[in-house]
Amino acid sequence: MPRTYEAVYxxxxxxxxxxxxxxxxxxxxxxxxxxxVKVEHWGRRQLAYxxxxxxxGYYVITYFTADPKALPEYExxxxxxxxVIRYLVSLHEHELGVPEARRAxxxxxxARDEDDDDEE
Numbered sequence: 564m565p566r567t568y569e570a571v572y573x574x575x576x577x578x579x580x581x582x583x584x585x586x587x588x589x590x591x592x593x594x595x596x597x598x599x600v601k602v603e604h605w606g607r608r609q610l611a612y613x614x615x616x617x618x619x620g621y622y623v624i625t626y627f628t629a630d631p632k633a634l635p636e637y638e639x640x641x642x643x644x645x646x647v648i649r650y651l652v653s654l655h656e657h658e659l660g661v662p663e664a665r666r667a668x669x670x671x672x673x674a675r676d677e678d679d680d681d682e683e
Contacts (some may be wrong), residue, residue: 567628568570569655572641573620573648576607583621586646592639592663594629601626626655 564633574583591600614620629637634652641650 564626565630567626567655568634568652570625570652572623572625572652573610573614574623575617575648576619576621578621578646582646583623587590587623587625587676588645589617590637591625591627593625593640594633596627596629598628617648620648628670 605623607621610620641647
């Protein structure tokens with residue numbers, strides 16, 4: 564069953580933009596993504612602390628839907644690539660804010676509270 568994921572990459576800041584785009588294409592080809600892969604380039608930024616003796620990195624965030632069985636090979640490729648300083652892949656369940664299920668619970672509770680107020 565396909566799931567939606569969010570991946571954050573920190574590339575070596577010495578890499579050219581074309582090389583980063585090529586690497587992203589190669590990584591995402593391993594996933595066989597279902598649908599579109601949304602890519603946000605945050606650009607070069609200073610790291611909060613040195614990683615592998617590097618002070619700066621190139622940040623990229625992607626959102627994609629893929630089969631969980633494809634993730635081990637995808638993460639293996641990320642680990643082996645020297646241009647990737649760090650990465651994090653996590654489930655992307657929904658946008659920030661109150662989850663839909665919780666929103667429905669809150670609305671139901673508000674309706675019950677309103678009914679209780681009317682009875683008094």
